[in-house]
Amino acid sequence: xxxxxxxxxxxxxxxxxxxxxxxxxxxxxxxxxxxxxxxxxxxxxxxxxxxxxxxxxxxxxxxxxxxxxxxxxxxxxxxxxxxxxxxxxxxxxxxxxxxxxxxxxxxxxxxxxxxxxxxxxxxxxxxxxxxxxxxxxxxxxxxxxxxxxxxxxxxxxxxxxxxxxxxxxxxxx
Amino acid sequence: xxxxxxxxxxxxxxxxxxxxxxxxxxxxxxxxxxxxxxxxxxxxxxxxxxxxxxxxxxxxxxxxxxxxxxxxxxxxxxxxxxxxxxxxxxxxxxxxxxxxxxxxxxxxxxxxxxxxxxxxxxxxxxxxxxxxxxxxxxxxxxxxxxxxxxxxxxxxxxxxxxxxxxxxxxxxxxxxxxxxxxxxxxxxxxxxxxxxxxxxxxxxxxxxxxxxxxxxxxxxxxxxxxxxxxxxxxxxxxxxxxxxxxxxxxxxxxxxxxxxxxxxxxxxxxxxxxxxxxxxxxxxxxxxxxxxxxxxxxxxxxxxxxxxxxxxxxxxxxxxxxxxxxxxxxxxxxxxxxxxxxxxxxxxxxxxxxxxxxxxxxxxxxxxxxxxxxxxxxxxxxxxxxxxxxxxxxxxxxxxxxxxxxxxxxxxxxxxxxxxxxxxxxxxxxxxxxxxxxxxxxxxxxxx
Numbered sequence: 209x210x211x212x213x214x215x216x217x218x219x220x221x222x223x224x225x226x227x228x229x230x231x232x233x234x235x236x237x238x239x240x241x242x243x244x245x246x247x248x249x250x251x252x253x254x255x256x257x258x259x260x261x262x263x264x265x266x267x268x269x270x271x272x273x274x275x276x277x278x279x280x281x282x283x284x285x286x287x288x289x290x291x292x293x294x295x296x297x298x299x300x301x302x303x304x305x306x307x308x309x310x311x312x313x314x315x316x317x318x319x320x321x322x323x324x325x326x327x328x329x330x331x332x333x334x335x336x337x338x339x340x341x342x343x344x345x346x347x348x349x350x351x352x353x354x355x356x357x358x359x360x361x362x363x364x365x366x367x368x369x370x371x372x373x374x375x376x377x378x379x380x381x
Numbered sequence: 382x383x384x385x386x387x388x389x390x391x392x393x394x395x396x397x398x399x400x401x402x403x404x405x406x407x408x409x410x411x412x413x414x415x416x417x418x419x420x421x422x423x424x425x426x427x428x429x430x431x432x433x434x435x436x437x438x439x440x441x442x443x444x445x446x447x448x449x450x451x452x453x454x455x456x457x458x459x460x461x462x463x464x465x466x467x468x469x470x471x472x473x474x475x476x477x478x479x480x481x482x483x484x485x486x487x488x489x490x491x492x493x494x495x496x497x498x499x500x501x502x503x504x505x506x507x508x509x510x511x512x513x514x515x516x517x518x519x520x521x522x523x524x525x526x527x528x529x530x531x532x533x534x535x536x537x538x539x540x541x542x543x544x545x546x547x548x549x550x551x552x553x554x555x556x557x558x559x560x561x562x563x564x565x566x567x568x569x570x571x572x573x574x575x576x577x578x579x580x581x582x583x584x585x586x587x588x589x590x591x592x593x594x595x596x597x598x599x600x601x602x603x604x605x606x607x608x609x610x611x612x613x614x615x616x617x618x619x620x621x622x623x624x625x626x627x628x629x630x631x632x633x634x635x636x637x638x639x640x641x642x643x644x645x646x647x648x649x650x651x652x653x654x655x656x657x658x659x660x661x662x663x664x665x666x667x668x669x670x671x672x673x674x675x676x677x678x679x680x681x682x683x684x685x686x687x688x689x690x691x692x693x694x695x696x697x698x699x700x701x702x703x704x705x706x707x708x709x710x711x712x713x714x715x716x717x718x719x720x721x722x723x724x725x726x727x728x729x730x731x732x733x734x735x736x737x738x739x740x741x742x743x744x745x746x747x748x749x750x751x752x753x754x755x756x757x758x759x760x761x762x763x764x765x766x767x768x769x770x771x772x773x774x775x776x777x778x779x780x781x782x783x784x785x786x787x788x789x790x791x792x793x794x795x796x797x798x799x800x801x802x803x804x805x806x807x808x809x810x811x812x813x814x815x816x817x818x819x820x821x822x823x824x825x826x827x828x829x
Contacts, residue, residue: 213662216662216716216719219719219720223722231473231475232472232473232474232475232477232498232561233467233470233472233473233474233498233561235561236560236561236579236580236607236610237561237579237610237612237629237669238725240607240608240609240610240629241629241665241666241669241725244665244666245662245663245665245666245719248662248664248665249662252662
């Protein structure tokens with residue numbers, strides 16, 4: 209099930225990116241539907257991951273907390289070297305933060321165990337370091353967008369539309 | 382003359398005409414994007430991806446041959462929209478005609494609204510069958526006469542000429558929408574109309590192009606919180622204060638403009654609880670409503686989502702009164718349909734003249750007639766193989782699985798590139814227009 213979820217996530221994100229080059233501009237409706245699908249697939253994937261991790265924890269009960277915390281610190285310090293998913297997530301909901309941690313943890317665990325897999329698993333259509341910068345710019349754009357009293361005549365579509373999908377773009381590695 | 386009574390299994394449909402190129406190599410500009418009969422049914426308009434509008438006119442009936450129903454022939458063709466470029470956003474604005482809506486006829490001329498993603502235009506289509514002749518200062522070909530040669534004075538007179546149909550843009554309603562326009566709907570007051578994009582609905586006066594009123598705005602302050610968009614909107618056929626809009630979440634909101642100037646708060650919310658057994662990755666996508674249409678009598682409305690058609694009673698908000706499965710056999714194929722983007726196809730639906738039958742399209746050039754009064758449905762096909770004059774259409778059946786019977790087609794053999802998204806039903810008679818990718822099929826009721 210999580211293999212399917214991962215596949216659908218990757219497929220959805222590639223569709224989101226290909227939307228940008230479409231004639232006629234970004235379709236908000238299509239972007240929204242794709243993002244919702246990514247989220248649904250992500251939720252299923254994480255649930256499967258959690259179940260798997262819970263199983264593993266039972267198998268190796270003495271996995272020290274230090275080992276878990278270390279990679280988390282590493283990941284917090286240098287998010288740019290990881291896959292771009294984590295940079296987009298803001299700690300809005302505590303639940304999401306918890307998921308962040310779990311994601312980071314499993315991501316870094318994977319990295320420590322199988323570093324060579326990173327390039328293989330990570331889809332090559334995703335920007336790596338660019339994501340962090342994009343977030344800052346997008347936040348500014350969004351903020352500016354809200355401030356401008358948009359009566360529908362100031363076509364600020366591009367900023368909001370580029371902001372919208374990538375902030376939600378979550379990729380599992 | 383047949384009223385538009387039962388269209389399901391009572392009526393036998395037969396081929397009448399097909400318009401468009403025969404070859405399979407379809408030019409993208411020729412892809413039909415909208416089909417609409419006018420209020421009398423005499424005119425049939427189509428819009429295409431290339432921004433063109435083609436209007437067909439029904440010939441006046443041949444009384445001596447009642448079996449031969451009148452045909453639709455090209456009446457006018459014009460370029461409604463051109464591709465534009467928004468330099469500020471570096472975005473191209475497609476010329477594709479998203480919707481055409483006719484205005485009720487008030488005088489000799491016909492008026493229609495056509496829209497692309499950003500701009501709505503009001504077109505006047507008028508006939509000219511006379512021209513003035515006998516000018517004093519000009520020759521018939523337009524050249525000016527030498528003043529010295531003019532010795533007499535005469536009054537120019539109108540003389541008959543070959544019929545010329547002219548289309549001229551009378552109003553251009555621009556810069557009203559940030560997002561892509563998906564619907565336009567003329568109000569029953571014949572003075573105003575609405576246009577809807579993904580997040581907003583504007584109210585326009587037909588005479589005024591430099592401003593419009595925003596009546597619905599569902600844009601969240603923070604775009605990250607966006608959960609649904611507007612997918613279609615329509616005015617009530619009789620109540621000029623009432624309109625509905627559908628959303629990508631499968632809900633329909635009815636708004637009353639008398640309640641407040643801004644209709645962000647709906648008067649009624651139509652929503653059916655989701656069946657948890659049908660939940661999948663793609664539940665959100667397939668519940669998105671692609672079309673909403675009021676019945677002619679104004680008591681019901683119909684919605685189309687990816688797999689079904691639902692009829693709602695305006696007085697009952699918690700569930701539809703009728704639900705019809707269009708192609709339930711696709712439910713197990715949603716993943717493949719997601720991969721090839723077919724799951725995003727926006728099918729339209731339409732009522733017949735007396736609201737007893739509804740019609741919608743499907744894949745493989747199939748379309749479905751759903752008879753409400755007799756609770757029966759039939760699947761028909763628009764294909765070049767059934768193009769003999771007055772050839773009766775045979776019902777088609779899709780085999781969902783298991784043993785395929787004779788004359789059935791299996792789900793895996795369906796051609797998902799051949800989709801019927803746009804259909805229209807004559808307001809009074811049993812004449813239907815069905816658009817395949819680049820052809821327009823006209824079918825009529827078999828007359829014995």
